[in-house]
Amino acid sequence: MWAAYSIIAALALAYTSPVGADDVSSFAGATSTFLFPPIGETATASDPFFPNANQVGFAGPTPTGDEADTIATAPSVAKVKSVFPLINPGTSDRPAGDFDVLHQFGNLAPWRSVKSLGLPETSARIPGGCTVEQVHLVHRHGARYPTTGAPPSAFATLLHELAQTTGVNVTGPLAFLTTWQYKLGAEILTPFGRSQLFDLGVGFRVKYGDLLKGFTDLPVFRTTSQGRMVDSALHFAAGFFGVQTYQQDYHQLIEIEAAGFNSTLSPYETCTNANNSIAAFGTTQALRWAAVYLAAAQTRLTPFVTGLPLSPSILVAMQQTCAYETVALGYSLFCDLFTEEEWIGYSYLNDLEFWYSFGPGNPATSAQGIGYVQELVSRLTETRITKFDTSVNKTIVSSNVTFPFGQPIYVDATHDTIISAIVTAMNFTSLSANGPLPTDHIPANHSYIVNDIAPFASNLVGQVVSCPVSPAFKSTGYIRWILNDAVLPLIGIKGCPTDPNGLCPLSNFISGMQQRIEEVDFAFDCFANYTIPNPDNIVNGQFPQ
Numbered sequence: 001m002w003a004a005y006s007i008i009a010a011l012a013l014a015y016t017s018p019v020g021a022d023d024v025s026s027f028a029g030a031t032s033t034f035l036f037p038p039i040g041e042t043a044t045a046s047d048p049f050f051p052n053a054n055q056v057g058f059a060g061p062t063p064t065g066d067e068a069d070t071i072a073t074a075p076s077v078a079k080v081k082s083v084f085p086l087i088n089p090g091t092s093d094r095p096a097g098d099f100d101v102l103h104q105f106g107n108l109a110p111w112r113s114v115k116s117l118g119l120p121e122t123s124a125r126i127p128g129g130c131t132v133e134q135v136h137l138v139h140r141h142g143a144r145y146p147t148t149g150a151p152p153s154a155f156a157t158l159l160h161e162l163a164q165t166t167g168v169n170v171t172g173p174l175a176f177l178t179t180w181q182y183k184l185g186a187e188i189l190t191p192f193g194r195s196q197l198f199d200l201g202v203g204f205r206v207k208y209g210d211l212l213k214g215f216t217d218l219p220v221f222r223t224t225s226q227g228r229m230v231d232s233a234l235h236f237a238a239g240f241f242g243v244q245t246y247q248q249d250y251h252q253l254i255e256i257e258a259a260g261f262n263s264t265l266s267p268y269e270t271c272t273n274a275n276n277s278i279a280a281f282g283t284t285q286a287l288r289w290a291a292v293y294l295a296a297a298q299t300r301l302t303p304f305v306t307g308l309p310l311s312p313s314i315l316v317a318m319q320q321t322c323a324y325e326t327v328a329l330g331y332s333l334f335c336d337l338f339t340e341e342e343w344i345g346y347s348y349l350n351d352l353e354f355w356y357s358f359g360p361g362n363p364a365t366s367a368q369g370i371g372y373v374q375e376l377v378s379r380l381t382e383t384r385i386t387k388f389d390t391s392v393n394k395t396i397v398s399s400n401v402t403f404p405f406g407q408p409i410y411v412d413a414t415h416d417t418i419i420s421a422i423v424t425a426m427n428f429t430s431l432s433a434n435g436p437l438p439t440d441h442i443p444a445n446h447s448y449i450v451n452d453i454a455p456f457a458s459n460l461v462g463q464v465v466s467c468p469v470s471p472a473f474k475s476t477g478y479i480r481w482i483l484n485d486a487v488l489p490l491i492g493i494k495g496c497p498t499d500p501n502g503l504c505p506l507s508n509f510i511s512g513m514q515q516r517i518e519e520v521d522f523a524f525d526c527f528a529n530y531t532i533p534n535p536d537n538i539v540n541g542q543f544p545q
């Protein structure tokens with residue numbers, strides 16, 4: 001997602017090129033592409049020269065061991081730290097390795113284990129004495145190329161056109177721009193993105209594989225129809241089940257992601273206010289901040305270029321180019337143009353964009369997340385949804401084939417903006433506890449960090465566990481939520497107590513979610529013609545009543 005209303009909607013490329021298509025040059029922002037395999041050269045599935053493993057036979061012994069269960073049995077939970085094979089760049093003021101530039105990329109950062117989201121004493125490991133019964137995973141796709149028309153390609157086009165017409169001269173740190181070429185595709189997963197989802201699938205099997213023993217049928221995992229979404233789901237499955245058998249081991253449901261089609265995994269397709277100036281408010285807010293945090297960069301870099309005005313939005317596009325080139329090509333020459341402080345500023349730019357467009361500060365956010373919450377409640381209570389007034393797709397959820405109950409493992413693939421919408425709809429208020437985000441400085445105790453919420457391959461896990469009866473709750477069934485390996489406090493949800501392990505009695509949690517479903521007005525928030533309040537003090541992703 002994040003296509004139509006990215007920063008560079010505001011890049012103001014009012015410039016129209018007099019350059020004809022035949023006037024191409026291979027320098028200064030020129031686009032270069034390559035296609036593999038060569039045209040007409042694809043392998044056929046059944047080739048007598050290259051028989052498959054079944055045809056060859058002689059597989060040797062293939063006994064399986066027992067399932068892993070590290071989420072309960074290992075003394076600690078493994079942390080994701082590696083970004084192999086990406087190169088973590090330096091900054092203009094610090095050598096490479098001194099400062100973690102890669103994890104200032106906001107929604108363009110690779111996911112890693114978040115240290116803490118407010119419950120530092122616990123971990124994703126099942127609390128002592130408790131048993132895991134069921135898990136609900138919602139994950140984002142892996143690293144992708146920029147969405148169509150996003151800032152990096154617009155920047156490359158502008159640079160190329162200016163270089164071909166009025167001329168661009170660059171020196172010093174910007175000298176590389178004379179020969180720099182734009183090599184990025186659009187929309188689809190990068191090779192690194194594939195490994196992220198494969199690894200996520202492997203990790204999920206090692207943590208939760210033991211739950212497979214509860215299946216009497218094949219599981220249904222869901223994704224949407226977009227290329228990167230299907231690719232992500234299949235890489236997850238390949239990691240989880242293994243490449244030789246994954247196609248026989250589960251059912252992949254692919255929900256249509258296109259304008260007008262109901263799907264809780266792409267709800268912006270049926271929500272008008274997710275596709276207009278209301279949705280674009282985050283860009284407005286982010287650009288206010290860009291003028292602040294990039295002022296020094298503008299002064300510093302301008303002496304090294306003539307013919308290309310280094311406006312804040314151009315500089316943002318250059319920072320974004322660093323992020324995209326890094327996750328696609330492995331490294332980028334744009335990264336160390338900026339200082340550590342400017343990278344922290346860029347991280348906050350993403351927080352602003354998300355908060356006001358897809359997070360607690362946007363009035364159409366909870367409406368977009370609530371469809372998944374309805375499906376979650378349906379699964380937890382094993383009760384079919386009967387009222388259809390959100391993004392839920394009646395055809396899908398009414399069938400026990402496409403939407404089965406009682407699965408020990410649920411896996412749904414979605415987008416950054418929807419993970420952000422789901423955590424808002426679920427009232428995970430610890431993320432929004434410090435209120436609306438200012439556009440002129442980074443606040444102290446800043447708690448809404450997109451790098452932690454919606455990075456590439458971001459994963460939100462609901463653990464349904466049974467624990468010994470506690471006197472306070474007379475309950476043995478609990479649920480808790482883990483965002484990128486950090487346990488979330490559920491303090492914002494009515495009926496959920498303060499608990500050091502983030503546990504909430506299952507029935508209280510379900511009542512809280514049912515109340516949220518009542519609180520969120522999909523029809524109004526998605527379709528009414530309103531303007532965002534000024535100032536925008538919304539913190540629950542809903543238009544104020």
Ligand SMILES: *[C@@H]1O[C@H](CO)[C@@H](O)[C@H](O)[C@H]1NC(C)=O
Nearest residue numbers: 254255256260261262393395
């Ligand atoms: C519901 O989903 C199915 C499968 O993706 C699709 O064929 C159908 O058109 C969807 N219905 C609506 C109303 O979007």
Ligand SMILES: *[C@@H]1O[C@H](CO)[C@@H](O)[C@H](O)[C@H]1NC(C)=O
Nearest residue numbers: 258259260268269270272275
């Ligand atoms: C969003 O708006 C554009 C232009 O107004 C339109 O072409 C597109 O179909 C809309 N998408 C959705 C999901 O409504």
Ligand SMILES: *[C@@H]1O[C@H](CO)[C@@H](O)[C@H](O)[C@H]1NC(C)=O
Nearest residue numbers: 166167168169305306307308
């Ligand atoms: C670039 O440098 C050349 C040579 O010094 C000069 O003639 C030209 O005017 C410069 N162009 C721009 C856009 O500054």
Ligand SMILES: *[C@@H]1O[C@H](CO)[C@@H](O)[C@H](O)[C@H]1NC(C)=O
Nearest residue numbers: 262388389390392393394395
């Ligand atoms: C799709 O969503 C709309 C709006 O919430 C609802 O009226 C309609 O019944 C849904 N259709 C299906 C097939 O899910």
Ligand SMILES: *[C@@H]1O[C@H](CO)[C@@H](O)[C@H](O)[C@H]1NC(C)=O
Nearest residue numbers: 217398399400401404405406
């Ligand atoms: C699924 O639904 C069909 C038709 O409604 C019903 O006959 C069947 O028993 C259901 N299967 C399960 C496993 O619930």
Ligand SMILES: *[C@@H]1O[C@H](CO)[C@@H](O)[C@H](O)[C@H]1NC(C)=O
Nearest residue numbers: 433434435442443444445446
């Ligand atoms: C930030 O948090 C610390 C510790 O929780 C607290 O003492 C301090 O007052 C907070 N500062 C602001 C500006 O909220």
Ligand SMILES: *[C@@H]1O[C@H](CO)[C@@H](O)[C@H](O)[C@H]1NC(C)=O
Nearest residue numbers: 427429492493494512515516
């Ligand atoms: C959600 O959070 C808001 C504000 O923190 C609170 O007023 C509301 O009661 C909460 N809703 C539920 C169902 O917990």
Ligand SMILES: *[C@@H]1O[C@H](CO)[C@@H](O)[C@H](O)[C@H]1NC(C)=O
Nearest residue numbers: 272276277527528529530531
């Ligand atoms: C929304 O309301 C404004 C002000 O009343 C009006 O100018 C505008 O045309 C309306 N937009 C739509 C899409 O109805």
